Amino acid sequence: MKSVLPVLTVVAAILALWYAATVQMNRAWTEDRAARAGVELTFAEVVADTMSQQRPRLPAPHQVVVELWNSTVVEEMTGRRGWWNTGTLSNRSLIHHGWITLSATFLGFAIGTGLGFVLAIGIVHNRAMDASVMPWAIASQTIPIIALAPMIIVVLNSVGIVGLLPKAVIAAYLSFFPVVVGMVKGLRAPDMIQLDQMKTWNASGRDTFLKLRLPSSMPYFFASMKIGVAAALVGTIVGELPVQQGGLGVRLLSGSYYGQTIQIWSALFAAAILAAVLVGVIGLIQRVTLRRMGMAQ
Amino acid sequence: MKDVNAPRTDPVIDAQGLNLTFQTADGPVQALKDIDLSIARGEFVSFIGPSGCGKTTFLRVVADLEQPSAGTITVNGMSPEAARRARAYGYVFQAAGLYPWRTIEGNIRLPLEIMGYSRTEQRERAQRVLDLVDLAGFGRKFPWQLSGGMQQRASIARALAFDADILLMDEPFGALDEIVRDRLNEELLELWKRTEKTIGFVTHSIPEAVYLSTRIVVMSPRPGRITDVIESPLPRDRPLDIRDSPEFIEIAHRVREGLRAGHVDD
Structure with a gap:
């Protein structure tokens, strides 16, 4: 159990870096779109937007987790071609x-x-x-x-x-x-x-x-x-x-x-x-x- | 010194004019030069000398692990290769060399498996030799659970398991401490008396050689040769304190002299 703490520390550090990189890499697109729409965004709005883009340069960790969940469990259990409805695995999962x-x-x-x-x-x-x-x-x-x-x-x-x-x-x-x-x-x-x-x-x-x-x-x-x-x-x-x-x-x-x-x-x-x-x-x-x-x- | 070539009844190991030269990167090295030696049944012969004197090489030639360059050698009246194929000897190496994935009993059964003994016979023989080396009850342990001395005893048991009447031992106790060594020496003598095997024993400890042997072969290096052969006057029954007797000290002195004489050209 002693090994848990160092591992968690490293994971937390990676996640923090990843989120920081997400903000940095996706900001340009957010700010560009805001400028064209003539809107002024607060920093909090910019951060929120960089983590919820459809096609980000770098997806946020939680977006990847959600996509993993959606394209496995959700797709198979609720999808039209999923395992629950057809008995075979969905070709989209x-x-x-x-x-x-x-x-x-x-x-x-x-x-x-x-x-x-x-x-x-x-x-x-x-x-x-x-x-x-x-x-x-x-x-x-x-x-x-x-x-x-x-x-x-x-x-x-x-x-x-x-x-x-x-x-x-x-x-x-x-x-x-x-x-x-x-x-x-x-x-x-x-x-x-x-x-x-x-x-x-x-x-x-x-x-x-x-x-x-x-x-x-x-x-x-x-x-x-x-x-x-x-x-x-x-x-x-x-x-x-x-x-x-x-x-x-x-x-x-x-x-x-x-x-x-x-x-x-x-x-x-x-x-x-x-x-x-x-x-x-x-x-x-x-x-x-x-x-x-x-x-x- | 003359008795090297004296005719003996029933020689078990007989070497005449044995030479062995190793080809190394630094040129040829003469490991054995003109070795004449005859060992009779039931003898306990020690080979002593500094490193490079050929004592281990000689034992390996007997065991068919090295090939002589010249001269003849017979083991049980056969060539060393035929003797090896007939499983005429058990060989105890410097390291116990037990397989870590086998129990002590499994290790002792290993040569028996290879030689095709039945399972029941394997078990019986393993038990018997474990008793013989005082390791009864340790058969199911793994090697790492045993001390170095016990491991070496197990390796002796393994060499005894298939009833070869020659036992070749290459510094079997070299890596053990003095106290363990003393006890194992005592036990080895006891074992030798009981089993009446012929033993060839390589060592570089003078007290060990004198305590154990009926005959001591003193060797010297470059080229590896026999400088003295000493018949021991000590009785077969040897308590440890025989090492304080005048006879013992006298033989030890002669061995030491022999070793020193071999070193003059160093």
């Missing part, structure tokens, strides 16, 4: 778009983690892979994903792969990397004594892997999965931009087309909340697993 993003993230994260895992095993056990794979893996991450994503979509489209998978491939492209790096380190975590020990027992490579290397790598595995899942989410959102078939990425893009800053910010926050939840869930699995293994710190 963040729940609908969030789910599209989440499902591609899951698939991409699974592919990426699996690929990273297999590559790491290869790198640790095969000299040729050890020398050749890592430079390519690093090179792959130096290409801006925003440039690569449309090409992946186009190439996969041309061979008939559409829908969830192309986005998941982009998510996997970003999320395999932390898993490779973390797992190579993790599988190499056993020290010389432990490896020599295995040799004195004439243990097979399989036993050494399953009983020593794999359990040793678990703390590294979870740490890299936390980074990997957040990267998968970013990859999915970037992949949604050219696809235009729903998802938080589409909400971001359409928001910027129509100058709907509040929509952009609420989609951003939805993505951030999603990432936090995903990382939190992995953290929970990590704690339970490591405690069961007797490795809890």
